[in-house]
Amino acid sequence: MRLGLTMLRGGLVAALLAILPAASLTAVTFVASPANAQSASSIVVEGNRRVEADTIRSYFKPGPGGRLDSGSINDALRALYETGLFQDVRINPQGGRLVVTVVENPVISRVIFEGNKKVKDEQLSTEVQSKPRGSLSRPMVQSDAQRIAEIYRRQGRYDVSVVPQIIEQPNNRVDLIFEISEGAKTAVKSIEFVGNKAVSSYRLRDVIKTRESNILSFLGSGDIYDPDRVEADRDLIRRYYLKNGYADVQVVAALTEYDPARKGFLVTFKIEEGQQYRVGSIDVQSSIRGLDPNSLRPFLRLGVGSVYNGEAIEKSVEEMTVEAARRGYAFASVRPRGERNFQDATVSIVLSVDEGPRIYVERINVRGNTRTKDYVIRREFDIAEGDAYNRALVDRAERRLKNLDYFKTVKILTEPGSSPDRVIIVVDLEEKSTGDFSVSGGYSTSDGFLGEVSIAERNLLGTGLYAKAAVQYGQRVRGYSLSIVEPFLLGYRVAGGIDIFQRQQLPSSYISYETKTTGFSGRLGFALREDLTMQLRYSLYRQEVSVDPLLRNCNNNLANTSLAFNPTPAFAAANGIDLSGSNGLGCYADGEASLPIKIELAGGPVWTSAVGYTLAYNTLDNNKDPTNGLLVELRQDIAGLGGDVKYLRSAIDARFYYPVFSDVVGVLRGQAGHVTGLGGGGLRMLDHFQMGPNLVRGFAPVGIGPRDITLGTAQDALGGTMYWGASAELQMPFWFLPKEAGLKGAIYADVGSLWDYKGPTDFVSTGESVNVAQNGMTIRASVGAGIIWQSPFGPLRFDYAIPVAKGPNDRTQVFRFGGGTTF
Structure with a gap:
């Protein structure tokens, strides 16, 4: 009896016909008689050119007794097709033999990519499995086409089309061509929030990373649809609500829909907020003998009556865990639990400190870091291989790695170790570009037009070093700076940096002289705790004062012409200076520079050697655009470790941000400073x-405070040794504008004073003295309004302020505009 079987697999045929419409698959038939099954030794192979006959025979596995039954022949047929080496396979019994007739797949001569402009050939070649000198496999070609399309989708190009073409060549060879139509990037056209009542959609758009497309989107990539980013946004929204007291919040879904009419995605976040809770009670309990729970209470980040804050609880757990480990309880585990009181809208929080399971870290495996060195990643962990495993410390390491901004994604997983008490930590990373090259410009009413070219690298050579070089050239300010920072100096969590700089301030309508400062500074920065940092620094710089060297004589033929200067027409008009002198150059009425400037010029260049520190307390929710939190900075510098200058300078600046209602943010700011000479020496004018x-x-600029009025009119500002200031401001969005415009308005009131000039007032060589005006604490105040623009070029601000209290010799400037990059 002859049994005929046609081996046509529908899915395979459909895939092949989709790739090559002109290609056909020949039916494969074999006939076998159960009563007269063939043996492996009787297989005859025909049609093979490159593949050895013995290789083909090896796919036929005889059953019991060395005979090939129909099942064995079916398995061999399937295996031969799965090799991808054959286009057609026929198996037929002839007499006492089994004849296997094969048609080999063509050999690929070249793999060619056409139409790709955004992705290089080299990147595509590494992704596709079809290679030159390999066999052509239709299913593999289809898979390669899908893989190429996925590469483009990851870049936000969902309109990509990849069509493979096969060009036959002599000797059973082919050229494989992938014709690519890249399409435009697929943007997010709208972002909507459903279910949010307590928090406005305007505010939530600040929380997420995805942005709506607008006319300035070409300067960034936040508007390009990225499913991974949308999923991460769900977690950002959830964490924001938890931080602000909504313990029951759920971000139910993040729905995405492609709109062909708008050629973009519509993203909708569905939120169930729940109610806002406050802390009803908070307790720390310990089941570990010898560990007093009350000794851990100072590490709590929230108190009774405060708004429930999930982030503060996480940080409390981390700090308590670290403290317990320092005391010798390596396996201590801090677990928070809360009991909600729905009636009072409060949460009773209990932090339980228990002995955790004795599990050790067997290994830490790092994957995906093709550029960043392993040690740069491992040093972010507070635990090492062989230490006790602690989930809180692993979570802290994950947050630190994300904050480095070296990686697109960071995921830390655990795998079972070689024994039940061992665990393997796996760090999966996806790196991103960390270099920046920028050409930026700006304008400010104090410095005029300015431009900057800079190049920076946040992860130099994969070592974690930060390096930046910048050159600035402006209308009134010029200079350069070179900086390098090592975030882990000598293996400790201490950032060490060195800066080399030069800054030249040219004469303007605000000052009549030029200063040139050249030097370097070194600094060390470290965290005392999560919200408290300290920076130590040392600076050594040379400062030189000069006036316009073109001036050779003035109205009274001044002998020492180096003390004269050539003011700008604006400065001359503002200061009552006669510009009708010889050579068309201007002088003061008596032909000389202002007396404090003459004293600085006579002393020549001055070296300053100073040490100092900055203590910063920061609880801001966002350092770039804060809406809540406190930032306090205390700075002190002592000059006199060598050099020509000796002083102690202190300054404090505090800013408090608070959401008044809805999207309106209140800002309170207070600042004060004091400088005094040391060692019995006086202060230079420039040290004020x-x-x-x-x-x-x-x-x-330099418009308030003591001034030189020796000539009867207000001349150069002399500065003061003490100042204070306070301001209150309300910032609110323009609700009629799209959020992506980045515009908001502000109204404010400022008050402050600068007084007590203690610099030189007598010039011994000439017997002259300076007449100082406004040396008392005169109050200045103003009210105004402004526009703040978080532009793609950097933050810009426009202010219009009206002074309501001022001194008789102060200089006002009601409009002020500032922006661009400065250093």
Whole structure:
């Protein structure tokens, strides 16, 4: 009896016909008689050119007794097709033999990519499995086409089309061509929030990373649809609600829909907020003998009556875990639990400190870091191989790795170790570009037009070093800076940095002289705790004061012409200077520079050697665009470790941000400073504080404080040794504009004072003295409004302020605009 069987697999045929419509698959038939099954030794192979006959025979596995039954022949047929080496296989019994007739797949001569502009050939070649000198496999070609399309989708190009073409060549060879139509990037056209009542959609758009497409989107990539980013946004929304007291929040879904009409994605987040809770009670309990729970209470980040904060609880758990480990309880585990009181909208929190399972870290495996060195990643862990495993410390390491901004994604998983008490930590990473090259520009009313070219690398050579070189050239300010920072100096969590800089301040309508400062500084920065940091620094710089060298004589033929200067017309008009002198150059009425400037010039260049520190307390929710939290900075510098200058300078600046209601944010700011000479020496004029709109808006740069009025009119600002200032501001969005515009308005009131000039007032060589005006604590105040723009070019701000209290010799400037990159 002859049994005929046609081996046509529908899925395979459909795939092949989809790739090559002109290709056909020949039916494969074999006939076998159960009563007269063939043996492996009787197999005859025909049609093979490159594949050895014995290789083909090896796929036929005889059953019991060395005979090939129909099942064995079916398995061999399937295996031969799965090799991808054959286009057609026929198995037929002839007499006492089994004849296997094969048609080999063509050999690929070349793999060619056409139409790709955004992705290089080299990257595509590494992704596809079809290779030159390999056999052509239709299913593999189809898989390669899908893989190429996925590469483009990861870049936000969902309109990509990849069509493979096969060009036959002599000697059973082919050229494989992938014709690629890249399409445009697929943007997010709208972002909607459903179910949010307590938090506005405007505010939630600040929380997430995905952005709506707008006319400035070409400057960034946040509007390009990325499913991974959308999923991460769900977690950001959830964490934001938990941080603000909504313990029952659920981000039910993040729905995405492609709109062909708008050629973009519509993203909708569905949220169930629940109610806001406050902390009803908080307790720390310990089941570990010898570990007093009350000794851990200082590490709590929230108190009774405060709004429930999930992030603060996480940090409390981390710090308590670290403290317990320091005391010798390596396996201590801190677990928070809460009991909600729905009636009172409170949560009773209990932090239980228990002895955790005795599990050790067997290995830490790092995967995906093709550029970043292993040690850069491992040093972010507070645990090492062989230490006790602690989940809280692993979570802290994951957060630190994300904050490095070296990686697109960071995931830390655990796998079973070689024994039940061992665990393997697996760190999966996806790196991203960490280099920046920028050409930026800006304008400010104090410095005029300015431009900057900079190149920076956050992860130099994969070692974690930060390096930046910048050159600035402006209308009134010029200079350069070179910086390098090692975040883990000598293996400790201490950031060490060195800066080399030069800054040249040219004469303007605000100052009549030029200063040139060249030097370097070194600094060490470290965290005392999560919200408290300290920076130590040392600076050595040379400062030189000069006036315009073109001036050779003035109205009275001044003998020492180096003390004269050539003011700008604006400065001359503002200061009552006669510009009708010889050579068309201007002089003061008596032909000389202002007396404090003459004293600085006579002393020549001055070296300053100073040490100092900055203590910063930061609880801001966002350092770039804060809406809640406190930032306090205390700075002190002592000059006199060598050099020509000796002083102690202290300054404090505190800013408090609070959401008043809805999207309106209140900002309170207070600042003060004091400088005094050391060792019995006096202060130079340039060592004094110089204030203007940085203290009270509505005044010109160096527009307030003591001034030289020796000639009867206000001349150069001399500065003061003490200042204070306070301001209150309300910032609110323009609700009629799209969030992506980045615009919001502000109204404010400022008040402050600068006083007590203690610099030189007598010039011994000439017997002259300077007449100082406004040396008492005169109050200045102003009210105004402004526009804040978080632009793609950096933050820009426009202010219009009206002084309501000022001194008789102050300089006002009601409009102020600042922006661009500065250093």
